[in-house]
Amino acid sequence: MEVLSMSLGAYYGDFTVAAASENLTASQGRALTVLRRGPAAMRALAQNLACDASNVTGIIDRLEKRGLVRREASASDRRVKNLVLTAEGERVTDAIRAKMHVTQEGLDSLSAEDRDRLHALLERAFVSRPVA
DSSP: OHHHHHHHHHHHHHHHHHHHHTTOOHHHHHHHHHHHTOOEEHHHHHHHHTSOHHHHHHHHHHHHHTTSEEEEEOSSOTTSEEEEEOHHHHHHHHHHHHTOHHHHHHHHTSOHHHHHHHHHHHIIIIISSOOO
């Protein structure tokens, strides 16, 4: 458990520095990263970020002012606003990932087989399980 904690600490520290280099908070960077996977409703984004919907509104307001995200009415329910990453938001998200040198160097130190094994283990431990 301690190694996992250290690993996550290194990853989030690296992510926070990379996001700051793009003049973003870690929370703003995380929101962009989630939206990089595809559009999401405000409520779904709040759940994914494990924060209150009112916090997400402030985060998205600031990202929207910078032209990194936009709100679109849902096709199935016009009352629901989906959040969509803009082309500039995609560029910034990619720039954050590219600046995560500590994380990349750590992963690069593993063989391709070890990276595949790590991916499979993390997916089995976290991704394939429903979030409580």
